[in-house]
Amino acid sequence: MVDLLRDPMNLEHILLDLEAGRLSPLQAARLLNQVDATNSSRLVPSGDGECDAVAELNSLVGLREVKELVQELRAFVIVQRRRAERGLATEPLTLHAVFSGNPGTGKTTVARILGRLYRDLGVLAKGHLVEVERADLVGEYIGHTAQKTREQVRRALGGILFVDEAYSLARGGERDFGKEAIDTLVKAMEDHKDDLVVILAGYRGEMEYFLRSNPGLRSRFPIHIHFPDYTLAELLAIADLMLRKRQYRLTLEAKQMLAQMLRSAGPAVSTGNARLVRNIIERAIRRQAVRLVDLEHLTAEQLMTIHVEDLCHGWRTDSPHSGGRAE
Amino acid sequence: MVGGRIHRIAVVGRSETGKTLLVVALLKALSRMRGVRVLVNVEELRQIRYLKVGGARERPPVVEEYRFQVHKSRTDPVVGHIVDTPGLQEPPGRRRECFRAAAVTFRALLEATAVLYVLAPTLHPGDQGLNLDQELIRYASGRRPTLVVVNKCDLPGAAELVRWARRVNRTPVRAVSALTSEGIAELAQLMLQRLLRAEV
Secondary structure, X not given: OHHHHHOOOHHHHHXXXXXXOOOOHHHHHHHHHHHHHHXXXXXXXXXXXXXXXXXXXXXXXXXXXXXXXXXXXXXXXXXXXXXXXXXXXXXXXXXXXXXXXXXXXXHXXXXXXXXXXXXXXXXXXXXXXXXXXXXXXXXXXXXXXXXXXXXXXXXXXXXXXXXXXXXXXXXXXXXXXXXHHHHHHHHHHHHXXXXXXXXXXXXXXXXXXXXXXXXXXXXXXXXXXXXXXXXXXXXXXHHHHHHHHOOOEEOHHHHHHHHHHHHHOOOHHHOOOHHHHHHHHHHHHHHHHHHHOOOOOOOHHHHHEEOHHXXXXXXXXXXXXXXXXXX | OOOOXXXXXXXXXXXXXXXXXXXXXXXXXXXXXXXXXXXXXXXXHHHHHHHHHHOHHHOOOOOEEEEEEEOOOOOOOEEEEEEEOOOEOOOOOOOHHHHHHHHHHHXXXXXXXXXXXXXXXXXXXXXXXXXXXXXXXXXXXXXXXXXXXXXXXXXXXXXXXXXXXXHHOOOOEEEOOOOOOOOHHHHHHHHHHHHHOOOO
């Protein structure tokens, strides 16, 4: 139990659980006080906060290249500022980026951390993340699109506008309003040069095609980060982190079964990467509850342990990825 | 960075305690103080008021930040941000938005260097929400300079709420009314002294 409270990721986990509706505000507040009692925490501002965001990024599983690139960006921003202080010529700070990768590879998580990093570096005033997709930007009649897009831009000012599945703006050809959304976005990027960072995200192939078919965009988004699929070992590490956070643990056989399940789930493209891990674990937690609910005199040990049958049960009966994926 | 660290004062509380109007009133009071420059224009303040009329629930879950500077002699200005946060609901509503908003508020609280925790007498002692208030006041005051503000002090029940707040925690409590401006100037003064340690 003490381990959980010492887990440096703990505060972030509480926030994520609250955001996802797994904790009520009251439960989250109680947890905060518990964490706080045992652990002086990372999220408490220290004055030179830029290390917080980097430390958080580094605590994510895998994502080696992403971490290196973010380090480069941070160094670039700081050095450009030092050059400015000495009156030397500076490179323009264009931080608009394209994130490519399959679902569940960490694009949104990294974007959120980048927002905080930029805020701590003084590049953005707020550093919040506004997540939008095609339906949030594209309207139904002439003029509606520009209005909707500008509204989302307004919400994102001082922070990051994260356009998920951005390639879908280019579908439907010349007459589609998606093109108008792109034009409005590009104009907003020029109008709010110092106050807005736009990140376009989506599958790698689709994003490459999208940028190829809109040559003007490529130069406006100088940063390209690819999020590779997690390896099996990384997925298992993620599972471990999720379980520890929730104060559960797997028996040895259950661990082996989890590895086997992830392996047989097939190419990560179809399985949603980290999201698949989360689904399997949440299902197993529910199955464990069903197994225990009618028993009496449960020990803490029993309440924490997930057996192999808890994992399998959900998998065989009601998992969307069940069965024949390995064929 | 030039100007030293930025003080972020999070204004946190449950829905409909009048946080946004309190922020507007505080900014106005600050702008009237000598040596303080509020970097928000009047037009923007009017919009905040308007937003409130539209109902805080219609707002997307983001924080709104308002900057001000305190100029003390001989030194760089002290820069403060007042961070207005989405209201918390306990028990939470069913909608996903409600939890997202709560996460935004919690994040702002964790990242703040000081906290104004807002209560209002429309909320009765003994309800579940007060447990949330108590936990959050305890969390905030354990780590950061914190002030508890009982807003809407012109309504019945305010005195009882002040007593409750004094009983549960040693944090200083002030009763104000953002609507009538009662106690606002003193609160602004106290905020600068205690939360920023920048006496004007």
